[in-house]
Amino acid sequence: MSDPNERRSELAGNLARVEERIVCACAAAGRKREDVTLIVVTKTYPASDVRLLHELGVRHVAENKDQDAAPKAAACSDLSLSWHFVGQLQTNKARSVAEYADFVHSVDRSKLVSALSSAAVRTGRELGCLIQVALDAESGERGDRGGVAPDGIEELADAVAGAPGLRLDGLMTVAPLAGPYAGRQRAAFERLMEFSSRLRAAHPAANMVSAGMSSDLEDAVAAGATHVRVGTAVLGVRPRLG
Numbered sequence: 001m002s003d004p005n006e007r008r009s010e011l012a013g014n015l016a017r018v019e020e021r022i023v024c025a026c027a028a029a030g031r032k033r034e035d036v037t038l039i040v041v042t043k044t045y046p047a048s049d050v051r052l053l054h055e056l057g058v059r060h061v062a063e064n065k066d067q068d069a070a071p072k073a074a075a076c077s078d079l080s081l082s083w084h085f086v087g088q089l090q091t092n093k094a095r096s097v098a099e100y101a102d103f104v105h106s107v108d109r110s111k112l113v114s115a116l117s118s119a120a121v122r123t124g125r126e127l128g129c130l131i132q133v134a135l136d137a138e139s140g141e142r143g144d145r146g147g148v149a150p151d152g153i154e155e156l157a158d159a160v161a162g163a164p165g166l167r168l169d170g171l172m173t174v175a176p177l178a179g180p181y182a183g184r185q186r187a188a189f190e191r192l193m194e195f196s197s198r199l200r201a202a203h204p205a206a207n208m209v210s211a212g213m214s215s216d217l218e219d220a221v222a223a224g225a226t227h228v229r230v231g232t233a234v235l236g237v238r239p240r241l242g
């Protein structure tokens with residue numbers, strides 16, 4: 001392991017650069033900086049990094065695998081942090097995720113809604129839910145990286161809104177690698193915003209739009225994202241796939 005002071009200054013420098021990118025993107029889009037929340041994706045990195053990030057002012061962190069996230073969240077339970085779950089989620093992990101997650105961005109099927117709802121009721125915690133949209137999925141299908149096809153958003157949103165223990169917070173997407181939006185992040189995120197407008201017509205409080213990662217956060221901010229999920233640009237290139 002590297003020297004903690006060195007790691008701290010590395011993270012501080014990276015965070016400052018990401019902050020500058022968000023500030024510029026907001027200015028270019030005529031948006032206020034406070035309308036965009038930075039979520040730092042700490043997957044594959046240790047709890048010690050989460051602690052350093054908290055010292056540096058980060059308040060939102062995300063993970064994509066329950067087996068890594070659960071012990072990390074437990075090791076950091078003394079810190080005031082919001083934990084976002086952003087990975088594909090099996091129903092048998094719902095109970096564990098409901099113990100520490102404040103938000104689940106990857107809600108993409110009704111079985112998962114039921115599992116998260118029972119888990120949330122059991123733990124007595126309210127879970128904020130975002131519907132993950134697969135912009136490259138065909139009608140009625142799920143995408144390769146999770147997510148519901150756009151024509152399934154409404155039904156799933158109604159299911160979340162009616163489920164005990166769950167709160168419908170908005171929509172999430174990952175820019176697709178295939179299909180008509182491959183390589184067109186800005187268009188993909190603008191499409192997500194259209195779905196968000198429709199969703200808000202029926203569920204006005206569901207106004208979170210989670211889009212944009214290290215490589216495309218500017219496109220997401222330009223389109224209107226309220227939350228960007230940034231990993232590599234803050235923590236460095238991940239030591240293994242995650």
Ligand SMILES: *Cc1c(COP(=O)(O)O)cnc(C)c1O
Nearest residue numbers: 041064086213214229230231232
């Ligand atoms: C890993 C991950 C991110 C962050 O990606 P980077 O390219 O490292 O910024 C964002 N969203 C999801 C769903 C992820 O799995």
